[in-house]
Amino acid sequence: MKKYYKILEEHKKDNFQKFYEIxxxxxxxxxxxxxxxxxxxxxxxxxxxxxxxAASGLLAGIGYRGDACGAYVAGVxxxxxxxGREYIDLKDDVESAKEKYRRTAKIVNKFREKFIDKYxxxxxxxxxxxxxxxxYNLLNPTEKIASLKAGSHIDKCTSxxxxxxxxxAELIYSxxxxxxxx
Numbered sequence: 724m725k726k727y728y729k730i731l732e733e734h735k736k737d738n739f740q741k742f743y744e745i746x747x748x749x750x751x752x753x754x755x756x757x758x759x760x761x762x763x764x765x766x767x768x769x770x771x772x773x774x775x776x777a778a779s780g781l782l783a784g785i786g787y788r789g790d791a792c793g794a795y796v797a798g799v800x801x802x803x804x805x806x807g808r809e810y811i812d813l814k815d816d817v818e819s820a821k822e823k824y825r826r827t828a829k830i831v832n833k834f835r836e837k838f839i840d841k842y843x844x845x846x847x848x849x850x851x852x853x854x855x856x857x858x859y860n861l862l863n864p865t866e867k868i869a870s871l872k873a874g875s876h877i878d879k880c881t882s883x884x885x886x887x888x889x890x891x892a893e894l895i896y897s898x899x900x901x902x903x904x905x
Contacts, residue, residue, distance in 0.1 A: 727768050727805060728903045731896035734767070739892040741767060746794075746888035750881045757781025757793035757800075759884045763892070764801050774804055784847025787861040792847045794880075794887035795838050801891050802830050806898070830894055837890050842883065854879045 734741055745763035750756055757778035764770045778800060780786055781793030806827045812820035835845060842850040848858045851870075859870035873879065 724805070724899060725903055727895065728899040730768055731892060731899065734892065735896055739889045739896075742888040742892040743885035747881045747885035750884040751876050754876065755779065755782045755793070756880055756884050757797040759881075760794045760797035760887045760891075761801060763888045764804075770801070770804055774800060783861045789848040789851070789858060789860065790846055792838075792842075792845055792850045792883070794884045795835075795845045795850075798834055798838070798887045798891040799831050802834060802895065803827050805895055806830060826898075830898055833894055834890060837894075838887065841886060841890075850883055854883065 731739075742763040745766055746759050749762040750759035753759065755778070758775050758781070761770075761775050761778050765772055765775050778793070778797050781791075781796050784790045784792060785796070806823065808820045808823040808827070812823060838845055842853045844850060844853070851858045855870070855873050855875075859873070859875075860866045861870060875881075
């Protein structure tokens with residue numbers, strides 16, 4: 724955890740801009756909002772790459788359905804990866820293990836509030852209405868083309884991913900700062 728704190732402390736100087744940029748560019752070049760949100764954490768914090776793979780189905784509201792925003796869910800995954808309870812924790816002090824998931828929930832709730840403040844919800848449909856003014860059914864080829872023409876991979880979904888990554892980096896830093904006050 725101290726390793727994460729030191730890396731994040733360096734990135735705080737530019738308001739976690741590199742997290743934003745890597746997420747933004749990953750969504751622009753490769754698509755997949757969940758994976759794109761995790762990409763900066765794999766690259767900069769060196770979190771396990773399996774997290775990236777695990778986010779494969781999150782795209783466009785989980786499997787193109789417009790449900791929970793992939794960038795939001797991926798942010799929750801990263802927070803959980805850093806602070807969450809591990810299976811092995813159940814074999815030790817159970818109360819200490821519960822404290823890990825309580826702390827994780829506290830951070831996730833902060834993320835949720837910030838995300839909703841910015842996008843009026845955590846579902847892809849709500850986020851699309853906030854950034855496009857309407858929802859696009861990405862399972863419909865005509866609608867998918869319309870979303871691309873509206874800028875989904877130019878400045879719309881790309882900015883959602885970038886902002887989600889930046890917010891998560893800020894929250895992780897803020898939480899770790901309490902642990903490693905010098």
